[in-house]
Amino acid sequence: MAPTEETLSSDADDNPSAARASSESPQSAARMPRWLPRAMVLALALVACYRLATWAFDQLTGLLLNILIAFFLALAIEPAVDRMAARGMRRGLATGLVFLAILVGTAGFFTLLGSMLADQIITMVQDFPKYLDDVVNWINDTFHTHLSRLEIQDSLLHSDWLQSYVKNSADNVLDVSAQVLGGLFKTLTVTLFAFYFAADGPRLRRALCSVLPPTRQVEVLRAWEIAVAKTGGYIYSRGLMALISGVAHYILLEALGVPYAPALAVWVGLISQFIPTIGTYLAGALPMLIAFTIEPWYALWVLIFVVIYQQFENYLLQPRITARTVDIHPAVSFGSVIAGTALLGAVGALIAIPATATLQAFLGAYIKRYDVTDDLRVHGRTRRRGASALARMRAALARRG
Template identity: 80%
Template sequence: MPGWLPRAMVLALALYGCFRLGSWAFDQLIGLLINILIAFFLALAIEPAVSRMAARGMRRGLATFLVFLGVLIVGVGFVVLLGSMLAGQIVNMVDDFPQYLDSVIKWVNQTFHTELSRVQVQDSVLHSDWLQRYVQNSATGVLDVSTTVLGGLFRLLTIFLFSFYFAADGPRLRRALCSVLPPARQAEVLRAWELAVDKTGGYIYSRGLMALFSGMAHYILLVFLGVPYAPALAVWVGLVSQFIPTIGTYLAGALPMLIAFTVNPWYAVWVLGFVVVYQQFENYVLQPKLTSKTVDIHPAVAFGSVVAGTALLGAVGALIAIPAVATLQAFLGAYVRRYAVTDDPRMHGGHRPRRGEPVLSRLRRAAGRGDDGRGDRAGGPG
């Protein structure tokens, strides 16, 4: 046996063991890493406000605390307002539910020539097997729901703590990162950090504009239908549909439909149709234009980045995909060498070269165009 073979086998086993250990550690820490990623982008979003307050003489820690306190007050107040409104509407819906049930049974009897009654429907529902199974599963799932809620609160607290540290100690973090890099690399890191702050701020700005447009459109619809609490519902639709990825649209549209149902069941159908139509308008017209202007990326790239981010990280990837891609695109743009575009009619959507023209003639004509800079502008018919 060669003398190097045992050492090579030991080295291979050690590398395999390190790889397995690293994979296991990554699987265990993937949740924490995603929380840190969310916290980093949240810190980038509030960085302009914190830096502006710090430039006026306020300590960064206090400035970061005031920004988070303002966001927390607005969020809690909004949730309390919507919670009280929703509780009142649910009570009214429960009180009026027998009337809704009678109207539905009457419509079914008239349409399908049946003889249903409320007592029959209630007995069939109360004694059904699926209701009993649902009650049993709900009773056994209370502990799972409590665990999920506590886990969500802990995750939210973790994100806020990391984002607070990133925002409050931003200069210190940048100095610590640059201290291990040569001067040329330090400039690149600082430029990338500045681009990330600008692009993330632009993304938040575009989301705010879309939330404003969405809220105004739904407010006009709700006022026209006479649905109560139209301002609060419009704010709910605007914020939830824009700042909660993937399922935000469905959550935003469910509450106005519920409130509209208490006024008139057909109003809920109108709200549903408007939500679907406006969502298509936002996806294909409004969002690509606003995102391309504020984040400075092509609408197709913005849409593709959201799809790719959702496939990689789910809702988190959909939320941070656009600012991340915009930052990467702006940073790499400084290192991509660009050339003058050839003066070819096909570049502007013109005709292709004449059919039957030899390949050698095409090459000579292209070479002559490159030499004198003029080219054959006459072109032949297609």
């Protein structure tokens, strides 16, 4: 029999808790769980922290790169500082003397090149009418025209593009000044960090080891020694390539009769090796400019030689030298430079080889190596097809015996 309203009301009166549960069940089902607000707040906090960390990393990328450069610079000069400190000199004073020697050498080098470049620019400006006359005469003789140097100069001086160029150059003076000041500030930042890393090297190592267990301390110290050795080998390889490059370019410039050939050779060697990415172009531009003042065709010969030598250095000379000095395979050396350039630009190209060599040497201690089987294929040779099974069996028995 179907329940009636009277029976339902009587059941509700007899069991009030069941009636209250049935009336509250729709409300409790629609109510938000207690953990959901906390989860939403936690998710928003995590997103905010991630965005804040990303923003901070973007803002500090330049500083982190400067610190990385300073660290490898400190590793490069640490052997010299250690030698002077072993003789009783304070590390701070020894580091200061090393940086002073670097500063004096760099200032003297650029002062000499600056005076040389100024003389050549003055010579080029004075001889510019002669160059223009030669070009105009060649055009008139070749194409049977009647051009005049005075008309060309007058049209150039009164042209709209020259006036707009001068105006834009004057407007960009502040931008250039800001870039120069920014470069000086970055140089000062790198120098200060490198000084502290080199002068307080033992203290820094003690600070790192104090928060690590003894087994980890040994690994950190070994990694530090490997980094110093590999960075020193990298600097040595760069110096050797700078010497080879300088000698090669000196022979060319001396053969062409370009003035200041020794200074230009030193310029090409140092700039092309220690300034990544654009160093080759900066190094080759100055000899081309000075060669142009002697004979315009000489500048073309210098350009061709620079391009050919750069390919020879990139694909043959540099991989072989770094394989010996840094103990890294030529293919790994070449690939690390490409990868470093893709990741960090010029900074990555500069520190790619020592960083890769350090990582390779450090991880090599944890790789277990086995004896290689005595197989002809291991040595790059193949078995002769005419060899009989009996001969192979005799060879196997001889190896076992």
